[in-house]
Amino acid sequence: xxxxxxxxxxxxxxxxxxxxxxxxxxxxxxxxxxxxxxxxxxxxxxxxxxxxxxxxxxxxxxxxxxxxxxxxxxxxxxxxxxxxxxxxxxxxxxxxxxxxxxxxxxxxxxxxxxxxxxxxxxxxxxxxxxxxxxxxxxxxxxxxxxxxxxxxxxxxxxxxxxxxxxxxxxxxxxxxxxxxxxxxxxxxxxxxxxxxxxxxxxxxxxxxxxxxxxxxxxxxxxxxxxxxxxxxxxxxxxxxxxxxxxxxxxxxxxxxxxxxxxxxxxxxxxxxxxxxxxxxxxxxxxxxxxxxxxxxxxxxxxxxxxxxxxxxxxxxxxxxxxxxxxxxxxxxxxxxxxxxxxxxxxxxxxxxxxxxxxxxxxxxxxxxxxxxxxxxxxxxxxxxxxxxxxxxxxxxxxxxxxxxxxxxxxxxxxxxxxxxxxxxxxxxxxxxxxxxxxxxxxxx
Amino acid sequence: xxxxxxxxxxxxxxxxxxxxxxxxxxxxxxxxxxxxxxxxxxxxxxxxxxxxxxxxxxxxxxxxxxxxxxxxxxxxxxxxxxxxxxxxxxxxxxxxxxxxxxxxxxxxxxxxxxxxxxxxxxxxxxxxxxxxxxxxxxxxxxxxxxxxxxxxxxxxxxxxxxxxxxxxxxxxxxxxxxxxxxxxxxxxxxxxxxxxxxxxxxxxxxxxxxxxxxxxxxxxxxxxxxxxxxxxxxxxxxxxxxxxxxxxxxxxxxxxxxxxxxxxxxxxxxxxxxxxxxxxxxxxxxxxxxxxxxxxxxxx
Numbered sequence: 001x002x003x004x005x006x007x008x009x010x011x012x013x014x015x016x017x018x019x020x021x022x023x024x025x026x027x028x029x030x031x032x033x034x035x036x037x038x039x040x041x042x043x044x045x046x047x048x049x050x051x052x053x054x055x056x057x058x059x060x061x062x063x064x065x066x067x068x069x070x071x072x073x074x075x076x077x078x079x080x081x082x083x084x085x086x087x088x089x090x091x092x093x094x095x096x097x098x099x100x101x102x103x104x105x106x107x108x109x110x111x112x113x114x115x116x117x118x119x120x121x122x123x124x125x126x127x128x129x130x131x132x133x134x135x136x137x138x139x140x141x142x143x144x145x146x147x148x149x150x151x152x153x154x155x156x157x158x159x160x161x162x163x164x165x166x167x168x169x170x171x172x173x174x175x176x177x178x179x180x181x182x183x184x185x186x187x188x189x190x191x192x193x194x195x196x197x198x199x200x201x202x203x204x205x206x207x208x209x210x211x212x213x214x215x216x217x218x219x220x221x222x223x224x225x226x227x228x229x230x231x232x233x234x235x236x237x238x239x240x241x242x243x244x245x246x247x248x249x250x251x252x253x254x255x256x257x258x259x260x261x262x263x264x265x266x267x268x269x270x271x272x273x274x275x276x277x278x279x280x281x282x283x284x285x286x287x288x289x290x291x292x293x294x295x296x297x298x299x300x301x302x303x304x305x306x307x308x309x310x311x312x313x314x315x316x317x318x319x320x321x322x323x324x325x326x327x328x329x330x331x332x333x334x335x336x337x338x339x340x341x342x343x344x345x346x347x348x349x350x351x352x353x354x355x356x357x358x359x360x361x362x363x364x365x366x367x368x369x370x371x372x373x374x375x376x377x378x379x380x381x382x383x384x385x386x387x388x389x390x391x392x393x394x395x396x397x398x399x400x401x402x403x404x405x406x407x408x409x410x411x412x413x414x415x416x417x418x419x420x421x422x423x424x425x426x427x428x429x430x431x432x433x434x435x436x437x438x439x440x441x442x443x444x
Numbered sequence: 445x446x447x448x449x450x451x452x453x454x455x456x457x458x459x460x461x462x463x464x465x466x467x468x469x470x471x472x473x474x475x476x477x478x479x480x481x482x483x484x485x486x487x488x489x490x491x492x493x494x495x496x497x498x499x500x501x502x503x504x505x506x507x508x509x510x511x512x513x514x515x516x517x518x519x520x521x522x523x524x525x526x527x528x529x530x531x532x533x534x535x536x537x538x539x540x541x542x543x544x545x546x547x548x549x550x551x552x553x554x555x556x557x558x559x560x561x562x563x564x565x566x567x568x569x570x571x572x573x574x575x576x577x578x579x580x581x582x583x584x585x586x587x588x589x590x591x592x593x594x595x596x597x598x599x600x601x602x603x604x605x606x607x608x609x610x611x612x613x614x615x616x617x618x619x620x621x622x623x624x625x626x627x628x629x630x631x632x633x634x635x636x637x638x639x640x641x642x643x644x645x646x647x648x649x650x651x652x653x654x655x656x657x658x659x660x661x662x663x664x665x666x667x668x669x670x671x672x673x674x675x676x677x678x679x680x681x682x683x684x685x686x687x688x689x690x691x692x693x694x695x696x697x698x699x700x701x702x703x704x705x706x707x708x709x710x711x712x713x714x715x716x717x718x719x720x721x722x723x724x725x726x727x728x729x730x731x732x733x734x735x736x737x738x739x740x741x742x743x744x
Binding site for chain 2: 009011013094099102113116124132143237252255258269289294298301302332373376
């Protein structure tokens with residue numbers, strides 16, 4: 001699976017910008033999965049592409065009717081001899097490499113999961129290989145030439161007045177890692193090149209921008225190119241933005257927008273008495289976004305939750321929300337991404353009830369259902385200017401305290417605790433006894 | 445509506461936004477990304493460019509922001525020490541406070557999309573476009589580009605949904621309907637709720653034993669272990685102590701032999717024997733398994 005495909009809005013910008021360029025040859029160094037070429041398909045350009053990876057070179061050579069020149073390594077024949085019939089130095093080899101990006105990383109690795117992946121591909125190989133060939137054969141990409149050559153030397157050779165469009169790698173080693181499993185099992189006339197250093201990136205950018213028509217993009221805000229900034233694309237609040245630089249282009253921006261869905265359920269308000277029993281309601285992503293935007297500190301950048309749940313009282317009024325994700329490191333742990341109480345209410349410690357609800361047996365059941373695994377513990381991170389989070393104090397155990405990596409907070413606090421050791425009914429009882437005393441406030 | 449409907453003209457006041465009291469109950473909220481853009485805009489401008497409406501609640505000694513709460517909060521976040529606001533100094537009944545607050549939110553006009561796009565499109569720099577809080581995608585200004593697929597085929601697979609339902613018919617039906625609406629699946633397997641915990645335990649034990657994270661692979665381990673113990677299924681129809689059946693009806697052959705398959709040489713020999721017994725009229729052609737009765741009789 002090729003992972004460097006550029007997002008949809010970028011493709012729109014590429015096509016729109018290229019439509020202003022003179023027809024004729026267009027050059028695409030570091031062409032990756034040929035997304036630029038596919039974006040400008042049918043516009044009359046003679047497309048010349050280059051790259052240095054085994055994957056891209058296989059596709060590029062096939063698209064330009066050259067022999068692919070990639071063979072199975074002798075030492076891989078024991079494990080992958082069953083691929084031999086599929087390697088025809090043409091589209092069959094290209095299809096093999098494409099499918100290889102999905103399963104070769106599991107070849108030779110211990111563990112049932114890896115064995116299952118390889119077994120599944122082997123069992124379905126004939127059909128999936130034929131299907132991939134059929135897809136490739138239906139592709140309408142046309143290249144005038146493809147060169148296996150490093151961007152630095154290739155840029156020196158191409159005409160200085162022809163348009164260049166490229167998204168060169170700005171992160172060292174990313175693509176090398178992506179194609180490691182292919183390189184481990186196949187041999188080819190691979191070019192020798194050094195990964196781009198920071199200085200190389202600057203010189204490559206210079207060689208691209210020193211011409212009348214060009215477009216490039218990066219995840220880095222490049223100060224030297226600021227006067228050429230034509231677009232910023234940011235998919236989500238936590239995603240890295242794409243900066244688009246071009247000689248001439250319409251300015252375009254795409255800003256993150258959380259889907260928001262209204263939550264019509266009433267909220268506990270000032271003057272309302274909280275009554276039992278508590279209940280939990282699943283929230284849709286848009287509903288969670290709405291409640292989070294309404295009640296959570298707007299400084300905190302939202303992330304996507306696997307499971308978002310509203311805590312309601314006996315009258316169906318929302319008391320607060322918690323959201324969970326499976327822990328990346330500990331199999332039986334759920335990570336509390338977010339938990340907050342509605343406000344204002346007469347209960348200054350209402351947020352503790354939400355934490356108690358989030359660690360209840362009922363929440364445990366929902367987590368187990370969502371993550372298909374036993375969940376026994378929760379963990380979370382609190383950002384605070386105090387060395388202890390008052391919300392979690394007495395409920396979860398502080399396991400680590402360090403300086404905050406988010407602006408605006410002094411401490412980053414890690415908490416852990418047990419899950420499922422009390423019911424929602426117990427939660428309400430515990431909270432009412434220890435933290436449930438209301439205070440009377442006057443307000444607008 | 446009360447008779448004294450006219451307000452004395454509010455006065456313009458300059459002060460520290462931190463001295464203002466924000467509304468506890470405000471129907472408006474700003475998603476994170478919009479709030480960040482508002483803060484960025486105020487930082488860029490160095491001042492507020494629209495004015496909050498503040499009520500001087502002399503009785504409580506508070507300056508309450510009736511409208512412009514997020515603007516005030518963003519001004520604080522942007523580090524402004526002084527902002528201008530419009531201040532009402534006369535007493536305001538709560539009914540009028542709420543009416544003012546809601547009207548400022550609700551009476552906000554509407555955009556003519558064509559003119560909005562036209563004006564937005566006049567902005568040449570990326571920064572000014574960002575400043576507006578609008579974007580090209582939301583305004584549908586980006587050309588749709590469908591690129592030809594250049595990808596490999598995905599493996600064939602079936603998704604299976606396990607549903608653990610309560611015993612009571614009514615609750616089970618409701619749970620089934622709710623579960624069915626929650627996710628799509630090629631197949632749904634239903635089991636009693638009391639089996640939920642043992643299934644989770646079995647999955648967890650399989651995971652731990654083989655150090656795997658994937659649920660389907662863990663289920664595969666459970667099924668492999670089950671295959672190895674097919675013979676134990678005889679307990680479902682056979683009392684080993686008395687040698688008597690515990691029920692009538694039929695039993696699966698694999699529960700007799702403990703395996704689903706036998707070596708092909710053995711299969712050939714058995715098949716030949718059955719054919720001979722059928723030919724000799726000892727076993728009816730429609731019930732070849734009755735050859736086992738013959739074998740059992742000889743053994744007895």
